[in-house]
Amino acid sequence: MRMRLIPDETKIDFFSRSKLWLGISGLLMLGSLVSFLMLGLNFGIDFRGGTTIRTESTQAVDVGDYRAAIDELGLGDITITEIFDPTFAEDQHVAMIRIQSQDDQEAASAEMVETVEAALAGVTPDIRFVSVESVGPKVSGELIQTAILAVSLAIAAVLVYIWLRFEWQFAVGAVAALIHDVVLTIGVFSIVQIKFDLAIIAALLTIVGYSLNDTVVVFDRVRENLRKYKQLVLKDVLNLSINETLSRTLMTSGTTLLALIALLVLGGDVIRGFVFAMTWGIVVGTYSSIFVASAILLKLGVKRDWTKTGGKGNAGTQFANVDA
Incomplete structure (x- = not known):
């Protein structure tokens, strides 16, 4: 007999208040930008010199x-x-x-x-x-430029990857979720004024990868269900797909958070900023995979002609079978 923390079959309607979730996310992003412009970041020695x-x-x-x-x-x-x-x-x-x-x-x-x-x-x-x-001041200025470039290139690479693997609507949803996660993380660091150094840049890049992994898992199931349930409207397909992957998403995030919380409490002050960024990023990354990426995909819609032509239509999924 196995213990189940999350039921195998959930029937949660994630899009009954999709406008509310998107509105909350938009306000949080706006607040993060305002905080960044007004308070700035508590740059560490890496960036300040x-x-x-x-x-x-x-x-x-x-x-x-x-x-x-x-x-x-x-x-x-x-x-x-x-x-x-x-x-x-x-x-x-x-x-x-x-x-x-x-x-x-x-x-x-x-x-x-x-x-x-x-x-x-x-x-x-x-x-x-x-x-x-x-x-030195010169080195710190170069590090800031390099850090911004690294995060920007990572998000751009994600845009191209998702576009090739799925459709452009999926790519827009995934990149919007990644930008959402990065902006909220920077906003939190601006508010609490935790030291922002190169370790936090590493955490941001890790968050991008983790959030992308969650989003791709959901989008893969969406694509499968679009082919399987040709008569279901997109909203029902998205709800079904998220519910089917919910157990995997929450258990993966939950076990990762257990390790991060242990490091946050016992790891010492040297890595505390990095672990805090990772912990926050896991939470907002899981949220954005469900409530941001999928909600934007619902708003944009998806062409479903490829479900009738064996994947040979104009959906832009010519690389759909490439393993990631």
Whole structure:
């Protein structure tokens, strides 16, 4: 006897309020764009240029004292954040200090690091510099351009792939869902001001792939059912296809989330931004595969003449049998 968390045969009408879901998604995307324009992103050292110093000590971190000690050095804009993590020992106190890029230096000089360490030693005698990272302004600007290009090319490649494998209506729905996921993820990072660095770009690309996988599974079943149920209207075919793949979609997302939540809680602050982006991306990716991609496909409609000609009509599915 097997335990079933999700029934084999569900009959949920996912399109009874499709306009509402699309409206909510549109508002969330608009809110994300407004947040991005007004608040911006909390760019990490990869994109901003400058020096990040991670410190440890057995004494509690006093951000005010740290700031007062470093301000006297005249190094410009600084950000000091105390790091909390359940994996830290009771006497392990960690701080992250970010110092803006100096005008005449591409990287932090040894003298500057020693000066900062000496200043902080006056506040916390046993302070240790665990890591020091430096990125010059020129390099950080190039990284921003490369990151935008990487995400854009990934979405463009998806557009071409789906267009060849299915029809252009499927491609539009899939790409709209991917853009939806990326925009909402950037919006969340803008609102909560979690550090946005190259690891988050990697997470965005992973989200694109994961969301695409979910969408292709649904679209494959839609195509099969369009051939199998020639008399059903498109809305009923979409509902049937999503219900048939619902168990697979939720179980795959659920098991992935279990691992991500464990990493989010126990993985430490170094990977927390990446794991947060992945966790959020899995949730919105699953949502968009059902409520965005399929809803847009329903609005655009699909030519069904190929169901009567053995797939040799003008549906643009000449690569439909290519394994992905």
